Amino acid sequence: MSLFLAHGFEAVTLDAIAAAADISRRTFFHYFDSKEDILLAWESEAETAFFVAIADEPEGRTPLETVRDGLSKVVCRYETDQAMGIDRLLRSTEGLRARKQGNYERKEQALFAHLIARWPNPERRRDLRLTAMLAIGALRLAAEEWSADGGQRPLIAYLNETFAGLGSGPHAGFGVNKPEDGITPGGNKT
Amino acid sequence: MSLFLAHGFEAVTLDAIAAAADISRRTFFHYFDSKEDILLAWESEAETAFFVAIADEPEGRTPLETVRDGLSKVVCRYETDQAMGIDRLLRSTEGLRARKQGNYERKEQALFAHLIARWPNPERRRDLRLTAMLAIGALRLAAEEWSADGGQRPLIAYLNETFAGLGSGPHAGFGVNKPEDGITPGGNKT
DNA sequence: GAAGTTATATGCACTTAGTGCAATATTGCA
DNA sequence: TGCAATATTGCACTAAGTGCATATAACTTC
Numbered sequence: 224m225s226l227f228l229a230h231g232f233e234a235v236t237l238d239a240i241a242a243a244a245d246i247s248r249r250t251f252f253h254y255f256d257s258k259e260d261i262l263l264a265w266e267s268e269a270e271t272a273f274f275v276a277i278a279d280e281p282e283g284r285t286p287l288e289t290v291r292d293g294l295s296k297v298v299c300r301y302e303t304d305q306a307m308g309i310d311r312l313l314r315s316t317e318g319l320r321a322r323k324q325g326n327y328e329r330k331e332q333a334l335f336a337h338l339i340a341r342w343p344n345p346e347r348r349r350d351l352r353l354t355a356m357l358a359i360g361a362l363r364l365a366a367e368e369w370s371a372d373g374g375q376r377p378l379i380a381y382l383n384e385t386f387a388g389l390g391s392g393p394h395a396g397f398g399v400n401k402p403e404d405g406i407t408p409g410g411n412k413t
Numbered sequence: 414m415s416l417f418l419a420h421g422f423e424a425v426t427l428d429a430i431a432a433a434a435d436i437s438r439r440t441f442f443h444y445f446d447s448k449e450d451i452l453l454a455w456e457s458e459a460e461t462a463f464f465v466a467i468a469d470e471p472e473g474r475t476p477l478e479t480v481r482d483g484l485s486k487v488v489c490r491y492e493t494d495q496a497m498g499i500d501r502l503l504r505s506t507e508g509l510r511a512r513k514q515g516n517y518e519r520k521e522q523a524l525f526a527h528l529i530a531r532w533p534n535p536e537r538r539r540d541l542r543l544t545a546m547l548a549i550g551a552l553r554l555a556a557e558e559w560s561a562d563g564g565q566r567p568l569i570a571y572l573n574e575t576f577a578g579l580g581s582g583p584h585a586g587f588g589v590n591k592p593e594d595g596i597t598p599g600g601n602k603t
Numbered sequence: 604g605a606a607g608t609t610a611t612a613t614g615c616a617c618t619t620a621g622t623g624c625a626a627t628a629t630t631g632c633a
Numbered sequence: 634t635g636c637a638a639t640a641t642t643g644c645a646c647t648a649a650g651t652g653c654a655t656a657t658a659a660c661t662t663c
Contacts, residue, residue, distance in 0.1 A: 604663105605662105605663090606661105606662090606663085607660105607661085607662085607663100608659100608660080608661075608662095609658105609659085609660075609661090610657105610658085610659075610660090611656105611657080611658070611659085612655100612656080612657070612658085613654105613655080613656070613657085614653105614654090614655080614656095615652105615653090615654090615655105616651105616652090616653090617650105617651080617652085617653105618649105618650085618651080618652105619648105619649085619650085619651105620647105620648090620649080620650100621646105621647085621648085621649100622645105622646080622647080622648105623644105623645090623646085623647105624643105624644090624645090624646105625642105625643095625644090626641105626642085626643080626644100627640100627641080627642070627643095628639100628640080628641065628642085629638100629639080629640065629641080630637100630638085630639070630640080631636105631637090631638080631639090632635105632636085632637085632638100633634105633635090633636085633637100
């Protein structure tokens with residue numbers, strides 16, 4: 224990690240990593256499947272904590288509320304300096320950016336599976352799939368904004384705002400005619 | 414593409430591709446940045462059509478409605494046999510799955526930029542970011558379900574259902590107490 | 604049509620990620 | 634100590650991707 228932070232992800236070869244870790248190049252691949260996995264493995268530790276948290280959430284709430292509250296209790300884990308450094312590296316190359324998004328999708332699928340186990344009613348299946356998308360999407364947007372702001376305010380603040388926006392925002396009244404509410408559209412096309 | 418469909422993505426080497434295309438291996442890299450780009454470049458053609466479509470949408474509707482209607486008019490482009498084959502290939506390796514998700518994120522950002530240009534009111538910025546996330550998320554879920562069903566029903570049917578679910582679904586009444594509405598949670602974890 | 608100029612195609616050598624296999628070192632245990 | 638399981642290593646190999654110099658095609662201008 225310190226090598227990556229110092230010289231960038233691509234500039235550090237596997238030979239350098241192996242040398243710094245005092246292992247052979249070949250042994251490295253017994254611990255990680257790829258160079259990219261070094262960054263990705265880091266993140267997956269917080270994932271189990273997340274699922275434990277939502278499992279511990281009380282019943283009697285909607286799935287999205289449950290996930291939101293569970294998320295709120297674990298997001299602080301992402302707020303370390305390490306996490307910010309990793310996040311910066313994950314945005315440094317196209318392959319890593321893609322891997323990061325792929326990880327979000329994995330999380331989404333895993334969350335969906337958890338939600339189905341907790342609310343097994345088949346009629347709700349589609350709602351739960353949407354819930355998983357919304358929750359992970361909200362987490363992703365919150366982390367994005369937090370990172371863009373340089374982490375000045377705590378991550379949980381962004382998360383709360385994002386979820387609040389989900390409740391009162393763009394699709395509250397979706398399907399209902401609520402045209403523009405006084406805001407002049409300023410498109411430049413046509 | 415036919416080589417990939419016949420033997421799988423990883424089994425086809427660049428030498429084979431270059432030979433089949435009657436060009437040298439080196440020349441290949443003047444047309445594509447990587448082997449993966451062959452699959453990804455395909456998809457980007459439909460992307461411009463999408464943005465033209467939402468630009469042509471009439472004013473006076475909410476951003477999410479505008480994007481939904483624009484999307485409805487171009488999703489049929491994804492419904493070719495080619496697209497289904499590509500989609501299958503994109504799920505065949507971890508790297509490609511990640512690249513696909515990364516592409517969705519790129520689309521989301523591009524859509525966000527379009528929405529900002531059309532509704533430049535700064536107060537709406539966060540809503541527009543959410544709108545972009547919801548719209549691309551809905552597209553992603555619709556395509557996922559369509560693909561899982563083997564493309565029996567038309568893609569637009571899944572898209573309509575997904576957007577309808579967004580309006581009446583998991584977060585309609587988010588924040589309002591609407592506990593379980595008679596559905597017994599059947600979690601297996603405590 | 605010849606000369607020159609630009610863009611495209613190619614060959615070659617090279618770096619690096621990643622894998623398979625067999626050999627070696629290390630650890631744990633009876 | 635002896636043995637078995639596991640971890641580590643070296644080596645040879647494949648394949649992706651890059652830099653550079655060169656050749657070939659295409660296009661312009663006189």
